[in-house]
Amino acid sequence: RAKSAGGNRFELADPEADARAITRHGLTTALPTALERGEFFIEYQPLVHLGDGSVRGAEALVRWLHPQHGVLGPDRFIPLAEHTGLIVPLGRWVLEQSVRQAREWRELRGGAEAMGPLRINVNLSPCQLTHPGLVQDTVDILERTGVEPDALCLEVTESALIGADDDLLKPLRRLAEMGVDIALDDFGTGYSNLANLRRLPVSILKLDRSFTQSMQQFPADPVDLKIVEGIVSLAHSLDLAVTVEGVETGAQAEQLRILGCDTAQGWYYARPGPPERLHELALVDATG
């Protein structure tokens, strides 16, 4: 189908683009009811200590079980939820669910106090950062569930904090003072301003998966090794812990451990899954 667009110009309709637009439109309008109907669910991916292999926590990753399209990943709907503002109630729901889950794990882990509580990492979108209710909502959720602030880590992408002024950082500072950890997610993908790190209230750097991918070959590219080594030593000198994402092989894990990274996450250990999976992993830990 070609339609005339005035004068003698012709525009070809692109059926695929049409379909994408319809789906996008359809998904956007379905989002609010999806939250009411309980169509969202959370998968958890373990965070593993590279030194001893123990599970230290998990990252919460939201999914949408759409009645027609099946399970949709966050990349399909988070941008839409950000655009419409639904991300604020959705993000609050994810936070509450995840913190409740963390409390359940804590109870199950009982005897393994020496290893500290299983920690829960929750992603925050930039819209949630600028929403005035963030600190109070978080405090309320922690109080309602009886979870200590230091069992919670909020992940914010580096790009969300680029050029951040003090107003944007204030709620994060407040949360950090309470004992909530703030992690800088996807670190190394943007225009990482290393000097800027000092003024951000973060305690964890999450090295982007692209670094892990460059550790695929053995021996890895010497320049990549130097870069990661440099980031890790800078991070440690600023008292930041380093987590690596996207670890898919034992060789990558070993290389990143040697480079001094603290914690890892990836398919090599476990894919994101239902909370029961973590029950098992955590209990295995607790009993040795």
Ligand code: C2E
């Ligand atoms: P992220 O926070 O960087 O999360 C890590 C992503 O890497 C997840 O994708 C995870 O499934 C994937 N991943 C983990 N291990 C591996 C691996 O070994 N190999 C590969 N190839 N991938 C791995 P997912 O679940 O599709 O989430 C994508 C992004 O969506 C997240 O990136 C995060 O930015 C966002 N997101 C997820 N849940 C939420 C949420 O509740 N709120 C907000 N605002 N964003 C969320």
Ligand code: MG
């Ligand atoms: Mg994340």
Ligand code: MG
């Ligand atoms: Mg990440």
Ligand code: MG
């Ligand atoms: Mg990522």
